[in-house]
Amino acid sequence: MKQPNLHKYPLIWRKDDFFIKIYCSIPNVATGILLTTSKNAFIIDPGDGILRDLNQDVGPEIILLVSDIFISHGHHDHVGGVWSLLTYLSVLRRKSPLSIYFPQGCVEIVSIYNAFKKVYGKELSYSIILKPVTSEKSFVKNSMKIKPFSVNHRELGPDGITSIRIPSMGFKFTYDGKSICYGGDTAYSENLAKNARFSDLAIIEAGAKDELGSELHMTVEQASKIGLTAKEYFLVHVPD
Ligand SMILES: [Zn+2]
Numbered sequence: 158m159k160q161p162n163l164h165k166y167p168l169i170w171r172k173d174d175f176f177i178k179i180y181c182s183i184p185n186v187a188t189g190i191l192l193t194t195s196k197n198a199f200i201i202d203p204g205d206g207i208l209r210d211l212n213q214d215v216g217p218e219i220i221l222l223v224s225d226i227f228i229s230h231g232h233h234d235h236v237g238g239v240w241s242l243l244t245y246l247s248v249l250r251r252k253s254p255l256s257i258y259f260p261q262g263c264v265e266i267v268s269i270y271n272a273f274k275k276v277y278g279k280e281l282s283y284s285i286i287l288k289p290v291t292s293e294k295s296f297v298k299n300s301m302k303i304k305p306f307s308v309n310h311r312e313l314g315p316d317g318i319t320s321i322r323i324p325s326m327g328f329k330f331t332y333d334g335k336s337i338c339y340g341g342d343t344a345y346s347e348n349l350a351k352n353a354r355f356s357d358l359a360i361i362e363a364g365a366k367d368e369l370g371s372e373l374h375m376t377v378e379q380a381s382k383i384g385l386t387a388k389e390y391f392l393v394h395v396p397d
Pocket residue numbers: 230232310342
């Protein structure tokens with residue numbers, strides 16, 4: 158069993174042409190993930206800095222190949238890079254449509270999209286297709302099976318004391334008989350545990366500083382318990 162790698166970014170995993178690179182996953186700062194196969198290029202949770210990281214790492218040719226963006230939830234450290242990414246694709250005069258999958262009810266993505274269309278709508282070279290996810294039904298994109306699943310993420314409510322549940326999900330990507338399970342942000346979730354089990358790679362957040370924080374995130378202990386049921390796992394989103 159490979160030991161979890163807590164802090165060193167980027168984190169990279171590859172099996173044949175199934176490849177994932179986590180550029181960053183720092184709570185309250187940014188997440189940014191690229192997933193590719195010989196047939197696909199996806200971005201998962203484009204937080205702040207994703208465009209800089211992709212441009213430096215893979216360049217405009219690969220950025221133009223990205224067909225879909227997957228959003229686990231609307232917190233700024235998971236969507237902060239959406240605006241610049243969408244703008245850059247238009248600067249590159251992208252022609253093919255871009256789909257954005259996100260949990261139904263995620264107001265941040267809809268708000269970014271509406272504001273973006275207002276500012277750049279007339280000159281946009283490509284169409285953006287919003288795909289609110291309403292069920293856990295799997296779908297296939299170029300030989301990649303994608304299964305969304307709901308998790309249990311929360312944020313502090315207006316009183317700053319009690320927390321409220323927000324639309325949040327993870328995604329399981331299966332390609333060529335191998336699977337990567339990304340849980341997004343979540344407190345301990347049986348649904349995540351079920352989807353992570355037996356996956357080739359589980360990417361599990363461990364964002365709780367202590368037991369008190371575990372209503373919003375998982376402790377390292379909780380996250381490791383889930384990770385150990387996969388063939389390999391990364392613990393991400395670990396506070397400094
Ligand atoms: Zn979050």
